[in-house]
Amino acid sequence: MDDLLADFLTECSENLAELDLAVVRLERTPNDQPTLSLIFRLVHTIKGTCGFLGLPRLEKVAHASETVLDKFRNGALSVSVSGIGIILSALDRIRLIIDGISATGAEPVGDDSALIAVLEALAEGRQPEGMPQGAIPQPEPTLALTSAALPREEPAPSESSAASVPAAAADHPIEAAPTRGQTIRVSVDVLETLMTLVSELVLTRNQFLQQLRQSGNAELTGPVQRLSHLTTELQEGVMKTRMQPIGNVWNMLPRQVRDLAHDLNKRVDLVMLGADTELDRQVLELIKDPLTHMIRNSADHGLEGPEERQRAGKNPTGTITLSARHEGGHVVIEIEDDGRGIDVRRVAEKAVARGLATQEQIARMSDSEIHGFIFQPGFSTAAAVTSVSGRGVGMDVVKTNIEQIGGLIELHSTAGRGSRFVIKIPLTLAIVSALIVGAAGERFAIPQSSVIEVVLPNAESATRIETIDGASVLRLREHLLPLIRLRTLLRLPETGDEASTEMVAVIGIGTTRLGLIVDGVFDTEEIVVKPVATVLRNIPLFGGNTILEDGAVIMILDPTGIARHAGLDAARKDTATTPQEDDVQTEKSDMLLVRAGSGAPKALPLFLISRLETFTASRIEQAGGRTVAQYRSHLMPVVALDELSDLSRLSTNADPDKSYPVLVFENGGQPVGILVDEIIDVVSTDSTLQPGTASAGILGVSVIAGKATDVVDVGFWLNKACGTWFRTATATNRKPRLLVVDDSSFFRQLVAPSLAAAGYDVTVTESAEEALALRDTGQCFEAIVSDIEMPGLGGLGFARAVRDGGPWADLPMVALTGSDVVHEARSAGFTDTIRKFERDTLLLSLEQCLSHRIAA
Amino acid sequence: MSATLQTQSSQAVGPVFDRGEEIGFVTLMLAGMLCGVPVLAVREVVTNSKIVRVPLAPAEIAGNINLRGRIVTAIDTRSRLGLDQAPAAAERVALVAEANGALYALLIDQVLEVLSLPADQIEELPVNFGAAWRTYSKGVHRLADRLMIVLDLQALLSFQP
Known part of the structure; x- marks a missing residue:
């Protein structure tokens, strides 16, 4: 027998036992809403699963029962004694069919039309024909008898079934018996106890081995080694009982999706990523049903039919992407479809119709708040109730199940x-591989999945720790890696052994990299993550704790928490060192201060710079009338950030070993270097820029770190270094047109060239009003980048105006912001929100927006 | 130090409730004061276990203890009650108790004996006791020679997030 079927049978038997109790309870308290919901869900689960397994008889009975239960649940029908009797007999019939399946592997033949007719009559509110009040449908007494034993006889008055079923059962007597014995359900507590005991056993074994090594008793070596092996195997075995790859649950999905697509006349592609992500068995069990529901929902409600997709300019085959990964002490599962998305207006209408919210409340809600309604019990936007889904049971069950295990569910649409x-x-309880590091004499674990490498900094070599304004950085292969000292982060006392070798564990959180300075790195161990006690849960730096092989309890660091903590610290430091002026509109940006030639220090926005390099004079060469340097298998044009400096003399006259800092900019893989005399500092500054000197290549003057500083027009210098700078990326295809809206001239002058450098055709406006005027003159763009904090309409108002209609209504809009307004920006209609000065993120976001549009 | 509990009266062995009238208390010393906790609430007494400090944790959390494969949070009872810190060298004993589904180890100075006391003889805390005592105790018992403060384990082990 199919594994799926066996699982289904086991589950059904459990559900039925629970159902019996619940129905009896319902009889006593007819209007108990939780009981009604429970019964409904259990029957719904049975119905849902048997649809995939090809059990039409069972499905029909379950569907008819569910219809009645749904009416009980929403109050359309009142729960009566006769109603409960009918439900009970339907449950008995379900049990009978299930017993038949487990005996023969196939649905027993039988006729349920009488029962279904009674159920349907009940659902329609009619008194079932020929049935006195309170009576139970005909087959019931027989059912009760037969369900106890093998279905020797079909209860329904069908001649053929009576003969065929026992025959079928007799044909497979051997097969029938073991079907229920193949798997047993073990309580998680038992596994947990085993797990704890095995851990103890391992510790004892380790101690034993240690003592044996010291005493050197040769006689014991053999047996102890066997004991050791057995212990290891036992440990692995017990571990295995708890952990399963999520793929085990996913295995059933492709078939389900295929069948669904077939039933619904749609074309669906199911993509599954990260099927080997291991999950705790218990967790897996609990997310199985929610996942099934959600995939069905995606296929049924999310994806459109092929014609509708074609009309919308999409691939007629819809894609559902299911992915799983470990992330910061959590398992993240994503279910994404490229369908029609959620119609906020319809959800809102329905919410009002159901009395979940008033019109006024809806008006004040953001899209994501409105999306939240779909997690309400009994909420379904499907116009027709189909047998696939659409009774509004799915999403509230999903949410309940996920929250039960302390999880979260979010919807983006x-x-x-x-x-x-x-x-x-x-x-x-997931097992992770972790790097054990030391700080101030204590040990901590870092999930190996976030550790990229471990570096031994060396004061003599290029990888050395430098401290600028109290912040440490490491030059690691041309990148500047921000460093955090674990001891400081955790406020551990100084132990006096500061001389010990410091190491840097480079950890990656998404695209962010940071280095953690530790006092030592010990080992990699497979650890069992145990949740931290409730009291300690509000310390964001820990993702759990664990017991090491030697019995020590250590904390597991949460890289995401550390990064967030570091980010917060940086922000706090900024405000502390540079007192804010009254101007609330000031926005901070990191500027690199350099010295080049005579005159004031020069400032360049740090976010434009890809890397900082040091070149000796001998590496800077003359070729084809230009100054270049060989750099990563490219010939990189180099220009000096100083009008007077003649680079051609550098290679001949100057000391060939003298080093120069070079700021490397990159455009589609082509590097360009700007040579300066000295790198002074990185400072965070606000964006007041006074147009000052008229000299080319300088945007104006700004007071930075108390000094008048020239703000460099990076675009000018890059053009000087490499005349094709703005063209290279776009020579082959048409430039996507981009509208940039920002009230700050400083930003306009910075953002526009950097976007132009990345190959966009950039149009700049100073205000939302000006941008809308462009719309009204019929200008077209592929995407909009807008500031949020602007006078007049502002970014949010602008987005709403754009989304309100007109030719731009569907354009991707990226918000640039200095503050945390992601939520508001999204609800106003922005596609994405980027913090100002995150050049790479902005470019990435634009690329994604535009590729979506091309694909769409 | 031995982890066994000595019993004074025979009723305290086995069922501690004597026809619902008497409650068994584990008596203990905390900063020179005699305190008691209901014996039924105490899972076990552990001594000499290694306490691993948890960085950034509140002062009341002494750290974690490995209790036969389970991680148990050790509570610095003195700090919780606002008492002076124990001398660094002092040996600490821990009473393991369960609250809100989790195990905790309450660090105390010394564990004494088990007393069986009439349930109705508990009295209100004298008014001159501090706020911390008021929050974390249920009252006092007048013993023959001194007072015994009844600690409220649930309150001691409930932390506001």
Whole structure:
């Protein structure tokens, strides 16, 4: 027998037992809403699963029962004794069919039309024909008898079944018996106890081995080694009982999706990523049903039919992407479809119709708040109730199940583009590989998945720790890596052994990299993550704790928490060192201060610079009338950030070993270097820029770190270094047109060249009003980048105006902001929100927006 | 130090409730004061276990203890009650108790004996006791020679997030 079927049978038997109790309870308290919901869900689960397994008889009975239960649940029918009797007999019939399946592997033949007719009559509110009040449908007494034993006889008055079923059973007597014995369900507590005992056993074994090594008793060596092996195997075995790859649950999905697509007349592609992500068995069990529901929902409600997709200019085959990964002490499962997305207006209408919110409340809600309604019990926007889904049971069950295990579910949806559900489940007992590091004499674990490498900094070599304004950085292969000292982060006392070798564990969180200075690196160990005690849960730096092989309890660091903490610290430091002026509109940006030639220090926005390099004079050469340097298998044009400096003399006259700092900019893989005399500092400054000197290549003057500083027009110098700078990236294809809206001239002058450098055709406006005027003159763009904090309409108003209609209504809009307004920006209609000065993120976001549009 | 509990009266062995009238208390010393906790709430007494400090944790959290494969949070009872810190060299004993589904180890100075006391003889805390005592105790018992403060384990082990 199919594994799926066996699982289904086991589950059904459990559900049925629970159902019996619940129905009896319902009889006593007819209007108990939780009981009604429970019964409904259990029957719904049975119905849902048997649809995939090809059990039409069972499905029909379950569907008819569910219809009645749904009416009970929403109050359309009142729960009566006769109603409960009918439900009970339907449950008995379900049990009978299930017993038949487990005996023969196939549905027993039988006729349920009488029962279904009674159920349907009940659902329609009619008194079932020929049935006195309170009576139970005909087959019931027989059912009760037969369900106890093998279905020797079909209860329904069908001649053929009576003969065929026992025959079928007799044909497979051997097969029938073991089907229930193949798997047993073990309580998680038992596994947990085993796990704890095995851990103890391992510790004892380790101690034993240690003592044996010291005493050197040769006689014992053999047996102890066997004991040791057995212990290891036992440990692995017990571990295995708890952990399973999520793929085990996913295995059933392709078939389900295929069948669904077939039933719904749609074309669906199911992409599954990260199927080997291991999950705790218990967690897996709990997310199985929610996942099934959600995939069905995506296929049924999310994806459009092929014709509708074609009309919308999409690939007629819809894609559902299911992915799983470990992230910061959680398992993240994402279910994404490229369907029609969630229609906010319809959800809102329905919410009002159901009395979940008033019109006024809806008006004040953001899209994501409105999306939240779909997690309400009994909420379904499907116009027709189909047997696939659409009774509004799915999403509230999903949410309940996920929250039960301390997880979170989020929904991101863009009308017309699709929806993405993100489920975050705490990694309660997942086993992870961890790097054990030391700080101030204590040990900590870092999940190996976030450790990129471990570096031994060396004062003599290029990888040395430098401290600028109290902040440490490491020059690691041309990148500047921000450093955090673990001892400081955790406020551990100084132990006096500061002389010990410091090491840097480079950790990556998404695209962010940071280095953690530790006092030593010990080992990599497989650890069992145990959740931290409730009291300690509000310390964001820990993702859990664990017991090492030697019995020590150590904390597991959460890289995401550390990064967030570091980010917060940096922000706080900025405000502390540079007192804010009254101007609330000031926005901070990091500037690199350099000295080049005579005159004031020069400032360049740090976010434009790809890397900082040091070149000796001998590496800077003359070729083809230009100054170049060989750099990463490219000939990199180099220009000096100083009118007077003649680079051609550098290679001949100057000391060939003298080093010069070079700022490397990159455009589609082509580097360009700007040579300066000295790098002074990195400072955070606000963006007041006074147009000052008229000299070319300088945007103006700004007071930075108390000094008048020339702000460099990077675009000018890059053009000087390499005349093709703005053209290279776009020579082959048409430049996407981009509208940039920002009230600050400083930003306009910085953002525009950097976007132009990345190959966009950039149009700049100073205000939302000016931008809208462009719209009204019929100008077209592929995407809009807008500031949020602007006078007049402002960024949010602008987005709403754009989304309100007109030719720009569907354009991707990226918000640039200095503050945390992601939520508001999204609800106003922005596609994405980027912090100002994150050049790479902005470019990435634009690229994504535009590729979506091309694909769409 | 031995982890066994000595019993004074025979009723305290086995069922501690004597027809619902008497409650068994584990008596203990905390900064020179005699305190008691209901014996039924105490899972076990551990001595000499290594306490691993948890960085950034509140002062009341002494650290974690490995209790046969389970990680148990050790509570610095003195700090919780606002008492002076124990001398660094002092040996600490821990009473393991369960609260809100989790195990905690309450660090105390010394564990004494188990007393069986009439349940109705508990009295209100004298008014001159501090706020911390008021929060974390249920009252006092007048013993023959001194007072015994009844600690409220649930309150001691409930932390506001």
